[in-house]
Amino acid sequence: MHEMSLVQGLFEQLKGLAAENNSTKVLSVTMEIGPICGVVVDSFQFGFEILSSQEEMFKNTELIIEIPEVTYTCTSCGHQEVSAGERPDACAKCDEFFLTPSGGDDLILKRVEME
Amino acid sequence: MCDSCGCPSPSHTHDHDHSHDHDHSSKTVDVHASLFAANDAMAKANRDHFDELGAVALNLISSPGSGKTTLLEHTIEALKGEIKIGVIEGDPETDRDAERIRAKGVPVVQLTTGGACHLDAAMTHKGFHLLEKEPGYEPVDLLFIENVGNLVCPASFDLGEHERVVLVSVPEGPDKPAKYPRTFGTAHTFLITKTDLLPYFDFPVEEARGEALKTNPNLKVMELSSTTGDGFDAWLDYLRAMVKAKKAA
Numbered sequence: 001m002h003e004m005s006l007v008q009g010l011f012e013q014l015k016g017l018a019a020e021n022n023s024t025k026v027l028s029v030t031m032e033i034g035p036i037c038g039v040v041v042d043s044f045q046f047g048f049e050i051l052s053s054q055e056e057m058f059k060n061t062e063l064i065i066e067i068p069e070v071t072y073t074c075t076s077c078g079h080q081e082v083s084a085g086e087r088p089d090a091c092a093k094c095d096e097f098f099l100t101p102s103g104g105d106d107l108i109l110k111r112v113e114m115e
Numbered sequence: 116m117c118d119s120c121g122c123p124s125p126s127h128t129h130d131h132d133h134s135h136d137h138d139h140s141s142k143t144v145d146v147h148a149s150l151f152a153a154n155d156a157m158a159k160a161n162r163d164h165f166d167e168l169g170a171v172a173l174n175l176i177s178s179p180g181s182g183k184t185t186l187l188e189h190t191i192e193a194l195k196g197e198i199k200i201g202v203i204e205g206d207p208e209t210d211r212d213a214e215r216i217r218a219k220g221v222p223v224v225q226l227t228t229g230g231a232c233h234l235d236a237a238m239t240h241k242g243f244h245l246l247e248k249e250p251g252y253e254p255v256d257l258l259f260i261e262n263v264g265n266l267v268c269p270a271s272f273d274l275g276e277h278e279r280v281v282l283v284s285v286p287e288g289p290d291k292p293a294k295y296p297r298t299f300g301t302a303h304t305f306l307i308t309k310t311d312l313l314p315y316f317d318f319p320v321e322e323a324r325g326e327a328l329k330t331n332p333n334l335k336v337m338e339l340s341s342t343t344g345d346g347f348d349a350w351l352d353y354l355r356a357m358v359k360a361k362k363a364a
Contacts, residue, residue, distance in 0.1 A: 002233050002268035006150050017144060027141055037151075038271035038297045075332055087296065087330075097325075098332040101300070107150040115141040 003039055006107065007047035011058065014112060018057060023114035028062040030111040034104035035085030036070055070104035154272055157236035161243070161275025165258065166364075170201075171357045172258040174276035176298060178291075179264030181284040182308040182341060184212045186350075187259055189341040191219040193351055194257075198358055201255035203242040205234040205263045212261065222249040233268040234260065236275055256358045266291065270298040278303040278357070285312045289323035296330040304335045306350070311340040 014026055029048075033039055045063060052058035072081045072088055076096035081088050085104070090097050149155070165172045175183045184204075191200055202223040204212045213225035224245045226238050234242075239260060246252065260276060262269040281302040283291045286309065292299045299305065305327045307320060324336050337353070339346030 002231075002271055005231065005235075009153065010150055013146075013148070013150075017146070021142060021144060023142065036297060036300070038267070097329045099329075100332070109146045109148050109150060111143060111145050113141055113143045 003043035004047040004051075006039065007044065007051055010048075010109060011051055011055070013109065014058070017112055018114055021114055023057075025057055025115050026061045027113040027115060028064055028111075029109070029113075030064040030066065032066045032068055032106070032108040032110050034068055034070070034106050034108075035083075036101055036104045037107045039107050041065060041067075066110070068104050071102050072099040073102065074099055151271070151273075154236045157240060158273035158275040161236055161240055162277065164243075165275065165277070166361075168254060169361055169364075170255050170258050171278075171354075171361045172260060172274075172276045174260045174262060174269075174274050174279045175282065176262045176266065176269045176279060176302070177264060177282035177284075178266045178287060181264075181282045181287060183261050183264070183282060184215055185341045186282070186306070186308060186339075187216060187261065188219055189344075189347065190259075190351070190354070191216070191221050193347065194354070195220075198354070199253055199256045201246050201252075201258045203234075203239065203246060203258065203260045205238070205242075205261060207231070207263060222246055222252045222255070224249065228263055232263055232265045233272050234262050234274055235272045239274040256362070257354060266295045266298050270295070270301050277361075280304045280306060282306045282308050283323065284309040285316050285318045288316075289318050289320075289326065292323060292327035292330055299327050299330040299334065302331065302334060304337065304353070307336070307338040309340060309342075310338050310345055311343045 014029065018026060033041055033044065048063050052061050067084065069082050069084055072083060074091035074094060074096050075098040077091060077094040079091050079093040081092060088099060091099060177183055187202060194200065200221045202216045202221060204216065204223060204225045205228060206212055206225065207228055207230050210225035213223045216223040224242050226234065226242045260274055279302045281298055307323060320338060327334050327336060337346060337349050339350050
């Protein structure tokens with residue numbers, strides 16, 4: 001459950017942003033959670049619910065989650081396949097097993113709406 | 116509340132066909148910052164510090180009970196007088212692992228995470244400074260960071276190590292690489308441990324190796340038994356080569 005410590009870090013960052021913008025209430029937070037970044041979306045949402053309920057400024061904060069795609073490149077023929085997360089079993093073109101992923105390995109705070 | 120089981124997880128969907136009645140004082144800030152950024156910055160600072168000191172840092176990741184501490188005990192024994200070793204131990208509780216390492220005569224610091232499932236770069240930073248204050252501490256050539264026994268969460272946190280070593284022991288089965296692709300995908304080296312137990316378990320070594328290389332074609336794969344010493348020379352040579360390269364840099 002490292003998602004909980006990531007959410008704690010997120011809330012620290014949000015408090016800083018709110019202070020910079022003279023805001024007392026966070027309306028929505030948009031996160032981009034890469035499918036291979038090692039974060040379980042349900043656990044992240046669960047941590048967010050728990051921690052947001054404990055502070056006035058996050059009481060009604062909406063968590064919006066976007067999932068980016070991952071591009072898998074075949075190490076043998078260079079064929080690229082875009083996936084919503086599932087690693088393809090093998091290259092669709094040459095059947096090679098060794099595929100290198102790119103993208104989708106980060107956890108990004110995209111946007112914050114405050115008042 | 117979740118509609119199906121009543122657990123307190125979010126059940127609302129995020130379609131926006133309804134209009135939000137936020138008042139007009141609301142403000143949207145585009146941030147585009149990685150939540151890993153703070154950890155990654157600290158990890159880089161750690162790595163720079165290790166580089167300045169000419170020390171190689173390795174992050175050992177595995178399930179509980181795969182033989183990380185036993186591997187370290189035998190490694191320290193084998194390299195005594197040749198390479199100066201220091202160890203940072205991460206565990207949810209107790210300093211039992213540190214006691215085992217201390218008995219081998221090298222500086223060691225136990226970080227108890229208080230239940231947390233992984234080490235992060237800030238803990239490693241603190242751990243290294245505590246290590247430097249250990250009685251009789253001399254600058255180390257090789258720093259082992261033994262992560263909390265967990266094959267999932269540690270993969271997301273760079274500690275500032277130069278290489279990441281993932282261990283799977285024979286009794287755990289050969290399908291770990293397929294089940295934990297992020298851990299194997301971010302590792303440099305894969306150690307199959309407890310190979311002395313191969314006659315008693317169904318562990319096709321080639322299958323495990325193949326599965327691991329599928330997730331990460333660049334992995335170095337080694338097989339060894341700390342108990343019998345089989346395969347240990349390749350592991351020691353791997354360590355010696357890294358220390359030598361660091362000294363030459």
